[in-house]
Structures are given as structure tokens and as C-alpha cells.
Amino acid sequence: MGEQQKHALTESDEQAIQQFLDAFDGDFHEAIAALYTHGKQVKSKPVQVKDQPVLGDVIVSTESLKKQYKVGKQQVHALNGVSISVRQGEFVALTGPSGSGKSTLLQLIGGLDKASSGSITIDGVEIGSLKDRHLAEFRNKTVGFVFQFFYLQPFLSVAKNVEVPGMFARSRPDGRHERVKELLDAVDLAERADHLPKELSGGQMQRAAIARALLNQPKILLADEPTGNLDSVNSKAIIELFEKIRQRFGTTIIMVTHDKEIAAQVDREIRLKDGEVVS
Ligand SMILES: Nc1ncnc2c1ncn2[C@@H]1O[C@H](COP(=O)(O)OP(=O)(O)OP(=O)(O)O)[C@@H](O)[C@H]1O
Ligand SMILES: [Mg+2]
Numbered sequence: 001m002g003e004q005q006k007h008a009l010t011e012s013d014e015q016a017i018q019q020f021l022d023a024f025d026g027d028f029h030e031a032i033a034a035l036y037t038h039g040k041q042v043k044s045k046p047v048q049v050k051d052q053p054v055l056g057d058v059i060v061s062t063e064s065l066k067k068q069y070k071v072g073k074q075q076v077h078a079l080n081g082v083s084i085s086v087r088q089g090e091f092v093a094l095t096g097p098s099g100s101g102k103s104t105l106l107q108l109i110g111g112l113d114k115a116s117s118g119s120i121t122i123d124g125v126e127i128g129s130l131k132d133r134h135l136a137e138f139r140n141k142t143v144g145f146v147f148q149f150f151y152l153q154p155f156l157s158v159a160k161n162v163e164v165p166g167m168f169a170r171s172r173p174d175g176r177h178e179r180v181k182e183l184l185d186a187v188d189l190a191e192r193a194d195h196l197p198k199e200l201s202g203g204q205m206q207r208a209a210i211a212r213a214l215l216n217q218p219k220i221l222l223a224d225e226p227t228g229n230l231d232s233v234n235s236k237a238i239i240e241l242f243e244k245i246r247q248r249f250g251t252t253i254i255m256v257t258h259d260k261e262i263a264a265q266v267d268r269e270i271r272l273k274d275g276e277v278v279s
Helices: 011-024 028-034 102-109 132-142 158-168 173-186 202-214 232-249 260-265
Strands: 058-071 074-087 091-095 117-122 143-147 220-224 252-256 268-273
Touching (some): 058 102, 058 252, 074 102, 074 252, 102 117, 102 220, 102 252, 132 143, 143 202, 158 173, 158 202, 173 202, 173 232, 202 220, 202 232, 220 232, 232 252, 232 260
Parallel strands (some): 091 268, 143 220, 220 252
Antiparallel strands (some): 058 074, 058 117
16 A cells, blocks of 8 residues: 555546435445345356466455344344455455355455454455555555446446546546556447446446456455346356456456356355355
């Protein structure tokens, strides 16, 4: 988390952010966290995963992570002591039955929620010790999120949607416009930059959401059932895109999936059951 150059926002940026916040009623990632939903099971065809890049050092590790939710007088034990480590450039599938704690684990790793106990170290930083402002900066810079239901802002163009995290990070507008172009090209949506999300197919919407997640060049991409709302052809395209992203940018990818065939084709599968790692 190095020093970041801050830039004034243009009037149209301010308006876009305001509209976004009005629609979601809060900070970008917090708003997305609030929209988190449980996924549904889908089937999809196997995909061809290409040569593995050389893996780096451990970039994500959790130690005896526990999370309890209070529901009325009841305590729900969502995570019961999860210790995992993931290396830089690794593509990991997080699997397990519904309610086993997959989304909870992803939310904690992404700093969207706090653990009840245990620790999470991301890129050498114990994120439990970060104060709110630093945690927000961590979320903006180090992680990118992709969700089952895309969460694109309907009245912003595809390009503006992709640009939003850069506005929150106050990155240089010229650099960020370049990056939007580069990413739309990488996800094969260059021709759709000025379109509205409703003019895209589901697969295209998810590709736009992936470009948005990559805008601030995060080292880690966290994806919660990114193919859960797509047919098998589009699912396959998304997994191939993830593979391309990690080859090109060295991004570490942790992806929740219910699809056994997809899980079998990434580098490694981490299985959860009742809030514990089972393999
Ligand atoms: N905000 C919350 N408040 C209360 N309980 C919660 C909350 N979020 C999750 N839980 C509970 O924690 C447990 C783990 O939920 P989680 O959403 O992490 O499971 P999951 O593995 O992602 O399931 P799915 O495959 O259905 O998405 C479940 O029992 C769930 O009901
Ligand atoms: Mg879930």
C-alpha cells in the first residue's frame, strides 16, 4: 500500500459518483457488501485452463479465522477456525455446500467485514489491525470484487462503470481513462464502451464487472460465484478470461464456485464444510 497521488475530480466524475452513491446509499464496497446474496447452483461445461504461471510467495493467509453472526438471540457460527494460504498468481476455487461459509470467508479476506477472532494477512499486512480509512484504501487498491449479479450501475455507460473504482481511489483521470480502454479491450468489450449495461448480454455484463474489478490493478481478485448467473458457454468464457488475467497481470484469484468441473480445472480447490476447511 504505497503512497498514492490524489487528483481532483471533474464535475462529471462528482456527478457520476453521487448518482452511484445515491443509488447504492453508501461507499462503493460497503454498498456491494450489502448487496451480497446467496448463490444458486448451475451446471457448466469444462474449460481448458492453460499453463500455470510460476507462483510467488504467499499473498493471502488466514489463521484460525472465526466468524459468528448474531441473529436475534442465536449465534450462527459461519467460520470455525479457517487457516488457509494462497500464493501470488494462484487461481483457487473455494467450494462447499450452501451455508458452509464461502461468501463469509471471501468477505473477510476482502475486508468487507470483520472476523470475530483469528487473523488475515494480505500482502504482508494484518488487515484486522487497519483503521477504517486504511481498510478502505486497502479495498480500493489491493482487492477487486466480482459477484454473481454484476452490480453494474444502470445509468452509467460501460466505460464509466469500469472507471468508478478509479474515481473512488482519486487516481489520475488520464491514466484511468487509458486503463479503462486497456481493460475493455482485454475483456473484449472495446466496441461497447458507450453502451448502457442493459444493452449487454449477461456474459458481457460480467466481463464489464471484471474489468471494473481490475481498474485499480488489484493483486487479488475475489469472485463469488461469478458464473452463477450465466449459461455454460458464458461461464466457460469467464473462466478463460480469469485465466488470461492471471497470466497477463499475475493476479491472484480466489473464486467461489458450485461447479465441480470448474473447480477441478483451476490450480487448487479449497473445500469448506460447516465453516471448516475439509481438504
Ligand atoms: N449477515 C449474516 N447474518 C447472519 N447469518 C449470516 C449472515 N451471512 C451469512 N450468515 C450465515 O452464515 C453461514 C455461512 O453463510 P455463507 O453465506 O458464508 O455461506 P456460503 O457457503 O456462501 O453459502 P451459499 O453457497 O448458499 O452462497 C450460513 O449459516 C448463513 O446463514
Ligand atoms: Mg455464498
